[in-house]
Amino acid sequence: MIIDSLDVSYGDMWGSYEGPAHPAPMPSALAARRHAAGMPYAVLLSSRERPLAMVERWPRGRWRLYLFDDASRRARMIDFEPLGTDKLLEVRNTRLKASDEQGDDAGAESGEGRSPARVPHCPAPAFGDWQVFVPFLAQQGHEPAATVVLNDVSVEEGAGPLRPTGIERLLAPGPRDTPDGPAVVELADAGMLRITSGQLAVTDPGFLSDPRIVAVPPGEYPVTLSLLRTARSVEVAAARVTFLDTPPHAWKMTLRADEDPGLLGEGEFYGVGVDSGTVAFMDATRAVDDEMLDDEVLDEQVFAPLSFVDRSSVELPGSEGGPNLVAFSAGRGDGSYPVWTGRTEEGQAVCVVVDFRLHPTDQEMETSGGTGPSPA
Known part of the structure; x- marks a missing residue:
């Protein structure tokens, strides 16, 4: 030929x-x-x-x-x-x-x-x-x-990386239409997160080597879960930790210093990697080398409690006055999930949201013709 x-x-x-x-x-x-x-x-x-x-x-x-x-x-x-x-x-x-x-x-x-x-x-x-x-x-x-x-003969440039559309809707209670049928969003209080170092870490608590870090003022902040209830199950659709009582001016993908959104394809994102079915909000100092986070402690106090269908979150206390950890089930399990930081017009962090992608985004509905989420 x-x-x-x-x-x-x-x-x-x-x-x-x-x-x-x-x-x-x-x-x-x-x-x-x-x-x-x-x-x-x-x-x-x-x-x-x-x-x-x-x-x-x-x-x-x-x-x-x-x-x-x-x-x-x-x-x-x-x-x-x-x-x-x-x-x-x-x-x-x-x-x-x-x-x-x-x-x-x-x-x-x-x-x-x-x-x-x-x-x-x-x-x-x-x-x-x-x-x-x-x-x-x-x-x-x-x-x-x-x-x-x-x-x-390559494809044309599309809309680019995953856009932060509909983030607020993830945490608005009420009925939803999902690719799996009718559902209801319910909000659940997951407790208070204590940050002492001024750095929030978002990570799989079983794999702490490369968390996503957001600079925030030291303090105690409420953690809220968005639970998606269907006829068959209740799953964590999103988790939010809130630092300021004000609506975000803009949502930004939570990036590491070496990550460039310009290298992402249509609907892609940099996210938190999950290999234990669990994500946690914690102080960044606990994500370095903390004897409180060894395998035995995690198995007994985090992973085992979260294995029950009626338990969506768990708190792992720190030493007296020290930072704690709030862990929660990651949607439908292992994978990679986008982390969004809501910011004020001046750039202050208002909240951080992990989206477990149980709802199709507006961008995904546009590119899939309304059939639901496309792969990340």
Whole structure:
């Protein structure tokens, strides 16, 4: 097959996904920003809607190239490491077995090594310079023309990262229509949170290494839960800790210093990661190295009590006069959830809200045609 043109599209890394198109496509402008920031992304090279190659940009200047067979399955994997500043060295070239050759273990290696007849390096591509990888198509039986035209067929820029629409509605009691049917929002008092250091931490209490931090005045502040009650269950839809008795002027995504919203795709967000089914508000000093938060204490005083269906929150006291911890169940369990900080016009923190995404946002309703939330 002579290849004289290729369609170029972009998306997230594919992982174990197999298919003819990106499972999570992104605009070329977003991929370019991720390239400049050293972040991973994937480039799909197709001909007549048939995938021929996928290029993955990995951290630290590494690249991976997959070549596809006639059934749109990954048939060969080639890994590259940086060689100086302007070249890539081919370090691994692996033929991948097809699933019908080996049962359920698709993707296992059947042979590997670099052919001595091939030049084991190529130029390191600038963004968009995918001609670098065109000669490798010959390893899958294709014949690139002397000139191969690249056509950008990536998706258009959308509305960008998840927007903070409808945050107040998360904590307004009353009936709701949800993707799962009729429901009722009820508010529950989860107690008072004591902050002594001037820094609030939002984190999974079982994994404290990288909390989201918000600067607030020292003091004691009320924690409120939004409970979504359906005919089948009661789940925590959102949690709020309030610092000022005034409506927020604006809502901001709660970011770490190294996070750039410009690197997020349509509806994406930076959030709090959850691996224990639990989120906590606490003083940031407790998120460093606190013997009160060892596994045994957490199991007995936090995770076990929250395992009961009628218990949505729990307080873990600190030493006398010291900061405490208020933990609560994370929506429907593990995942990543957006954390929003409501601020005054002058920039003071009014409240912090964790949205467990049980309600579709206005943005999600627009992009999904009213069918409910789209994946983060």
